[in-house]
Amino acid sequence: MSIDAAIQAIRERKPRRVVVMTGAGVSADSGIPTFRGPDGLWRNFRPEELATPEAFRRDPLLVWEWYEWRRGLIRDAQPNAAHEAIARLPDALVVTQNVDGLHTRAGSRDVVELHGNIFHVSCVREGNPRMHAEAFPDLPPRCECGALLRPGVVWFGEALPEDAMPRAYAALQRADLLLVIGTSGVVYPAAGLARAYDGLSIEVNPDTSLGSACTFLVPARAAEATPRIIDVILEVQS
Ligand code: OAD
8 A cells, every 4th residue: 555545544634633653663764673573683582582571580691781782772873754753743642662762862752651761770679760871881780789770671571651551542542643653563562552543543664464453554664654644744734
């Protein structure tokens, strides 16, 4: 399906309240590897083998080496044209599965980070979540109390931040357009959001093999298609 049909629908419906849901694909054009597919593998491990409480208990050094590698990539990366276009939407809620913080760096003000933030850490004994964006001199890093620090992200089997899904669902109830950008849509509960929405929705993903829960599927890279879609939204809103 071409982008033209999606753009035509925006011109007809003139959506005012927009929710944008993103996954790793929106940051692929910033050079950050996605999770699934060949690029997602690190030293032959799958993310599902590393992003779990069990993996951390078994081998905190291995898990931290993976996170420090990703933190370094993200630190050096810049928001791309898709993040920047999304940030131009006034009053849109951005619901992201990404932990890279690039939507906020691009200027989006209302961002729900469903899976936390990779530059946050907390103590496994004391909790006490805090920001720590710099590289750690020694891995695995430890809290002043001596216990291990862990990345401030949601691992498989863990609960999402308490207010994340309620905020996303509340915004979807009022929305008249949902944009879904760069997610394989296989990780729940995030994947349930797009499936629960029955208004006008547009997905951007170069891989069409999984099909789409959205009204329109635009087979293109995020940095290429998102600015074009958002230009039209802003045009009909003005
Ligand atoms: P995935 O790696 O599962 O999927 C990325 C999607 O982005 C795929 O469908 C790709 O086709 C698409 N894609 C690749 N390049 C793109 C581009 N340039 N523009 C647009 N789309 C592109 O990532 P997520 O769906 O975000 O969770 O994964 C969901 C969750 O699984 C992650 O948040 C993480 C992971 O394990 C946790 O760590 C809990």
